[in-house]
Amino acid sequence: MQPFTERVINIVKDIPEGYVMTYGQVAEVAGSKRGARQVVRILHTMSDKYKLPWHRVINAQGEIVMKNEEANFIQKHNLQQEGIDFDVHGRIDLKKYRFQPKINQ
DNA sequence: AGTGTGACTTGGG
DNA sequence: ACCCAAGCCACAC
Numbered sequence: 001m002q003p004f005t006e007r008v009i010n011i012v013k014d015i016p017e018g019y020v021m022t023y024g025q026v027a028e029v030a031g032s033k034r035g036a037r038q039v040v041r042i043l044h045t046m047s048d049k050y051k052l053p054w055h056r057v058i059n060a061q062g063e064i065v066m067k068n069e070e071a072n073f074i075q076k077h078n079l080q081q082e083g084i085d086f087d088v089h090g091r092i093d094l095k096k097y098r099f100q101p102k103i104n105q
Numbered sequence: 106a107g108t109g110t111g112a113c114t115t116g117g118g
Numbered sequence: 119a120c121c122c123a124a125g126c127c128a129c130a131c
Contacts, residue, residue, distance in 0.1 A: 023113055034126050036113040041128065044112070059113060066112050075112090 004030055008042050011101060015056040018083045019099035020092060022060045029101055055079060062092040
């Protein structure tokens with residue numbers, strides 16, 4: 001397994017309940033500033049076997065945009081249950097809920 | 106090997 | 119605030 005993949009998994013796993021991170025943010029902390037799309041791919045393929053809290057990873061605009069409408073609904077529902085609020089446009093206030101991991105992972 | 110495709114991001118208009 | 123174009127990188131065909 002690639003070290004980048006491993007770091008992404010660890011980072012996502014460490015996102016506490018009630019907080020979120022963006023794809024780009026995870027990628028940057030994992031060492032690839034431009035690897036947002038790889039983070040997407042990794043979550044897509046690894047979230048099952050590693051039990052990752054993929055719903056706590058969203059895009060830089062604070063919104064949830066998934067191909068699958070049902071999964072979209074589930075993600076939003078899960079986040080709301082963890083105490084995260086959505087504004088009238090269905091967006092999350094990143095200033096409030098963004099999780100800042102420690103520098104050295 | 107070339108092309109298309111994302112659960113993306115950023116900058117500009 | 120919204121829309122668009124360009125940049126991005128791994129993977130599937």
